[in-house]
Amino acid sequence: MKEYPVFVPAGDEYVGAVVTVPDSDPRGVVVLVTGGGGAPRSHRYGLWTKIARELAVRDIASVRTEWPGVGDSTGVARMEMANLPVAETAQVARFAMDVTGTERLGLVGNCGGARTSLQVAIHHLPCDALALITLRLMTDAPRPSAAMRGVRTAASRLPGPIEKVARTVYRKRKGTMQRRDALTDSLTAAAARADVLILEPDSALAGPIPLVVRDVVRRGTPRRVVLEDLGAKSLQEIETREQQVQLIARVTDWFDECFPGSERGSAMAIAAEEESA
């Protein structure tokens, strides 16, 4: 394995990144995208560095990148969910594909980085695998007005069936349904080509994300969409080394399975064939 720190030109700025290449020809390249909050390319707990090195062991190259204005990158940092650094991330991904000589692309991101990864996969580059961590249900929809929040409170006191209707009306107005629909469309578009792994904290597994995944799967996407427990409250709150190890292993396994040439993937395919026989 060898690591190359680079400044990648992206728009008017230079983005700090580290390209990690395995000793053998890479089976693909994974872009590791941080979320907002000013984390540099290595991410909190050095998680992206650790994942990059595990991927290299599986003959997968990677590039861990940061947002303009963060870490060693130039520019002014500003994190806007409605204006994510999608073009810059796509430029870094293209750079990594070119220098590693592979067209097989994966992306992993958390929070804003997950959203960015999803947009890159849908609009910019053909992507084979995605790992999306804490993919929150959000858009630039405005916060509900005080009046609408009052309606919600009043609706919660209504008898069962009426309350259900009132809640649906409220959610439509609030934007939850629109956000759900938008995310369902985005994931469906991504899953037309890429296998998608979504890792959410336990608390979010009772929220709307499972419903989104269910709707995407019902649409019959050609590729897999898998929802799993992150095993931590968030990427900022990983309390033990064991939790780190588990997350690193899950993300690494995912790309190992998704990219051809995997011993693990081959073993799974053989097992599936034997089972069907």
Next chain:
Amino acid sequence: MAIDIDVLEHRRSFSDPAGGIIESFVELEVGGARTVGVLSQPIYGSSSSTGWVISHSFGPDWLGLLMTEVSVARALAAAGDRVLRFQCQGYGDSAEVWTEPTVSTHLRDTRDAIGALRSMTDVERIGAIGCRMGGAVAALLADEGQIDRLVLVAPAVSGERYARELLRVRAIAGISSASEERAMSIEELREALGRAGGLSIKGFLLTDTMVADLERVDLLRQLRGSHGDVLIVQVSIGTTPQSSLGKLAAHLETLGANVTSEIVTDPVAPRFGIDHFQVVDRGVEVDVMRELYGALSSRIVSWADRTAEPGGQR
């Protein structure tokens, strides 16, 4: 298919003609293992005899102060100096990223980085800049006679107090999360640290061993060597001098140092080191420290100018 090494090597550097600097990623060996550094230099060459090393702060502070350090490095380079910033083992892109850093490993790695700066440039004088615990490490290295000029930004004079501040960040996070199980006092967190072996603070796993190591730092007791030019910068909301920094200045003066004390005021000063991003609108976060970076950088550059050797050798 071969990796395009030429392109990767070419992209190690970028130049910013408007800012007057060139920055290059450099590979360093610190603490017996590889790490990543960035050398900032004036674009048209340097006539300065001083090279600076940034001694980065500890644990979660590393993330919180990164942009401060980058800003200072670029400002000094634009003013004509060469500046090396790097990652100690246990951080970022370092080879030993799983290592638990301690004050001792910071001292070891920063010492090695100073050696690396000397070998990769022709600098004659070494300056060190450190914020909070990075300042304490820089001061301890200056005590060894490794450093000619010292800039201490909100330095951690007492490691015990600094460790409590780190735990306070976690305590505040527990309160703001409105979760009863996580809202613990600092004393309870200290006990929990001993039981659990580690606590997550702003994306860094702080261990009992680290805290015990931090608590041994006491600059007023440990600094005994001779010191040259020293700038101590207080970062606060108001202009009232902090007693701990006053005592440090007085102590260094007794050791022969030429100390300049300055105060940089900013409304976001209490967040210095903890966090630099703040939600300003729904779905929008900005770096609220940007003005503070500028103010700190200009003070440091100005002091470096004033204390330059006769003949303009900074």
